[in-house]
Amino acid sequence: MSEMIDENAGGRVVVVGAGPTGLLLAGDLAEAGVPVTLVERRHAGRSNLSRALVVHATTLEAFDARGIADDLIAKGAPVQALRLFDTAVVDVSELPTPYPYLLVVPQYETEAVLQARLDRLGVVTRHETEVVGLRQDADGVALTVRDADGTREERAAYVVGTDGHDSSIRRLLGVEFPGHTVVASVMLVDAVLADPPSLRIATNTDGDKFAFVAPFKDGYHRIIAWDQSHPKAESEPVDLDEVRAVLHATLGTDFGMGEPRWSSRFHSDERQAEHYRAGRVFLAGDAAHTHSPAGGQGMNTGLLDAANLSWKLAAVLRGRAGDALLDTYESERYPVGTAVIKGSGRLLRAAQIKATPARKLRNLAMHFALQRPLVNRRIGFALSGLWVRYAAPAGAHELTGHRAGDVPLTGSPSRLFEALRGGGFVLLAPTELHEPAAEAGVRTAVPADGGPVRLIRPDGYIAWAADTPGAEEVALAIRASGA
Template sequence: MNTDVIIVGAGPTGLMLAAELRLGGARVVVVERLAEPTGQSRGLGFTARAMEVLDQRGLLPRFGPVETSPLGHFGGVRFDYTVLPGAHFGARGIPQSQTEDVLERRAAELGADIRRGWEFRELLAGEDAVEVTVAAPDGEHRLRAAYLVGCDGGHSAVRGAAGFDFPGTPATRRMYLADVVGAGLRPRMLGERLPGGMVMAAPLRPGVDRIIVCEHGAEPVEQDGEPDFAEVADAWQRITGEDIHGADTEWVSSFTDATRQVTEYRRGRVLLAGDAAHIHLPAGGQGMSTGLLDAVNLGWKLAATVAGWAPDGLLDSYHAERHPAGARLLMNTRAQGMIFLGGADAQPLRELLGELIEHDAVKRHLAGIVSGLDLRYEVGGGDHPLLGRRVPPVAVHGTAGQTSTTALLHPAQGVLLDIADDAAIRDAAAGWKDRVLTATAAPAGAGQPLPEHDAVLVRPDGYIAWIGSDPAELTIALHRWFGDPAG
């Protein structure tokens, strides 16, 4: 074996996965066809749940001051996300290029082998290993690993080579995206619907605007490379009457409303994550964030499998947990596209949503979907309302002093929070001390959501796997998620 895991694609998903695998002790090679990062700002932030995930690995401070907005939208209908406790519309104004830089530096610090200018060509998947052929600047290479993960985007070569089924709905429209310089546009932050289509303009920094152009009747076309800005400016002028042909651009791209998801996230020793597993209309900045959550869910499970301590079925739980999350993403982005981009025929739907969204229950539901805060996995072990949900980010105080549930997750190990200071609980977990950190600590302050007299077992990805006070039940949960005890 050249390595334990080969990752194809050095976008946010692939880089986050590389870091997670290294935290779990797996050897990682990342191959990326681009010799240098694009520097493009396609994504402009991440959701509230993705922010928590970055924070639990100590990465959020690397982005500098992070601004969030309580006000967001669903399908262009604005509402206050803070009706759901802890929710917001996400981190705003962070270009994807910065996110990729932070994640690449982190993966390299942890020892990931990142090889740029190496393009995936062929795959041979066997029962015991995978063999990958790549084209590199110095010629063709073959790499052999225990597992391969395709994080190579919506046109994933890995997905095609491994024969994954990718059903869904084909594109019905073509849209343009560009960062324009010197156009002097008035802000259209949530977009403006006009007879000819929809346009959006949002200032990124002085003199630079992000624009989106969706012209009614613009059918999708197969095109090599990105469109010329003249195409974008022509469409903008047809819709708005404004001439922006004289503006400069930092980059130009196009996208469609095609919506697809693979039927399985794992085929033997080949797995998919991020846009390689699901594509959709960009809406609410959810795409990149969902890829990060895919990576954090998969990373510890795949590392445990490579290390040899993963219990039966742990790696398969990646598909079981993330496929429904991806399906929910596709459902809500399709709905938003119908509301936001539909013409006059969609106006009654917009009006109805405007009425419904006045109800707090509807706001909470929609905020939970878009922020990712409504996510709950099936983990078994009882019916406590926090089971399967992410551990709340709260301060805790105990024998080791003041810390937080977020800080305890920095090493990407499991965490047993011994709130009741119960020696029997600690003894039950002793055999897993190489995989689970036991912290005797209670939440600091009143009004926090964690139980006062129980223990809480948290998986490395931050999700609660067990709550209770019975050592025998804890032992069952430890076996289920962390395998047999050492020795």
């Protein structure tokens, strides 16, 4: 556990929005010793909101580094392959990660695991609390907060808006959120299927109609469906006959779909905030970017936004780094958000091809392309987030900015993700180079792979690397990184 920061000295962070992104961010800050307040306009209690249903490999790696991956995996159904466009199959079982699969799990279960971590850390969420005003100066942020006790002003060193696509924080900042609706009247249904698909995830489209079917661990299946030739208002209840018709048209069967335990209708936008940072206020998750449900990227991208920002806020508040470090949150995560919007958009537009000859050509091309291991791997990397690399300074080692992966270690802990637990940097180096790290309070480990010396950021990316550095070079790298 890092040293505690004095809240009375202006070190508090307010996180607005207790969805997955806000829960992870608040937990990281608390674990780093940063006083954090989490506010949520919804009432307390388990939400039945369940739009997000896939947790990808990089997110599971982030959960592993926090000691909560096993808790989530126990609630989900691992799926190693999905059928895409008729007979094309994406296989993620060979991805270079401890988690070579998609974990299908309702969003509320992901939130429950993150909430349990917050409970262990003693963070209390203030529900039914809304931020209705915001102004900032050189020393902090003044928030006007409204709850059951009335309206009052509170101050914080920094504020992070993780309050969804209709973000009040983004609106109060005046940050534009350009984009447009790409799919209207998307139907979500959780139901038992009497005859589920043989390949656990199935998806297909005929242009106007689209269907996606995936299993939960408890025997229910999530169905995502739309029919753009007959869109309905979001206020309209989901018509099960309409869902069955879409399933028959795209997948040839309704799989014996029973009565749902939950259903919803929504629309999907492609939007990205013009900036992720405005002074002492940040945007993350759906408050910063939204896109089509294709690829299941939304919640995962937001969670990794939080993992990127949390350690940087802690480093600045602890006096380990200057304000410029906080600018790297936007410079690193904005391009990721842009790429996810473009990638999911391309997949969506491929699904919306209407002409029958063009659809048949798409299906045939995808079928044969995905039989090539290199193509399958590239699509798996795109879905899982394993492709993300952050820019490195000129002249830096080629590993700088890359995801570190779960490096095997000598002794105990035996792997990097375990060494990262509790937050903080980890230096992977021979024992003779450990002294500069120990003096700076940075954890050390000896890599079993014998590779270059690497300084690993709390979010699992390589902050600095060198092949044969001396102790002084290691000490300089630690100071420069904000560790």
